[in-house]
Amino acid sequence: MFEIQNGLTFVISIALFAAKGFALVDCVARPSAKFTYIETLPKQTWLIILALAVLLHVLTWNPLSLLNLVGTVAALVYLAQVRGSDSR
Template sequence: MFSLGSAQAIVYLVLAICAFVVQVWALVDCVRRRSDAFVAAGKLTKQRWTIILAVATAIGFLSLPGGFLGALGFLNIAAFVAAAVYHVDVKPALQRVQGGGRGTSNGPYGPW
């Protein structure tokens, strides 16, 4: 039999897993970037972002259902925000500096 409690548990599980995937993705991307690109983009250093994202990923792992912190606790929300800031602010700036991003809006025949 399906109950509201089990539906909520499924939603919490899916959200926690999605948050954890975003955190891991941000950490892996950060580790793969050049250190000098962070400074050239005017962002925190690579070492600081790596520490922030490593802590965020650890919190995300511990926040998975059945983990130490429980699903979607306050710390996991803060950890997700840190990873989201990396994805929407730092990563595009790094791509512009390194020249390997989708920062241009060129179509097949030139700019739109």
């Protein structure tokens, strides 16, 4: 039973780490003017938030820890707000 739980936790952790990493790479690649155009936080602020989210995920690696959940929400907000604005 614990092998299944540990395996599931590992898969969730990898998926959340990939989402945070993807958001960080997208933020690095996106031009600063895009952030001004969609009236969101500046690029530098998003870079700091997302880099901290990835770093904290690497340090704790537990997908249900409070800091990882906050980082996941930040990455998902970035993806929905900034990257999602491309589809409008």
